[in-house]
Amino acid sequence: MQETEETYLHKTTRYVTMTLAVISILQGLLAIIGLVAVNSMRNEIVAKLSEADFQKMILNSGLNTVAFLAIGGWLLLTFFKLKKDEKIIGIVYLVYIAYILFSVVMMFVKQTAQVGNLVIPFALIVFAALSFFSVRKMKKEG
Secondary structure (H helix, E strand, O other): HHHHHHHHHHHHHHHHHHHHHHHHHHHHHHHHHHHHHHHHHHHHHHHOOOHHHHHHHHHHHHHHHHHHHHHHHHHHHHHHHHHHHOOOOOOOHHHHHHHHHHHHHHHOOOOOOOHHHHHHHHHHHHHHHHHHHHHHHHHHHH
């Protein structure tokens, strides 16, 4: 019975890690599309906003792109380590949770947070936390 629970934990953690990696990489790709779209409408945006606000928008989109692609790549590497049954540390899940929490806080700061916008980040945080605790449990048992 113990081996079955350990196998279940390992498989669940592996699949959740892959799902989080795909979601993070897709968020990064969407941020790239956003960067391209904002740059293509530069004249219209600068006419409504100042050049400094436009630069802040570009910087924010660029940082989101880099962060999501980096975390997605790290999660993908973690998935492949889990697939090979290698031991991993759970820091990647904590970094992911911290970044998602940071994004949610920034939504409140910018006053763009709505209840519907908080459901998916909350679910991602729950999945990452469950994976983190599964990794810790596997580490203790193994």
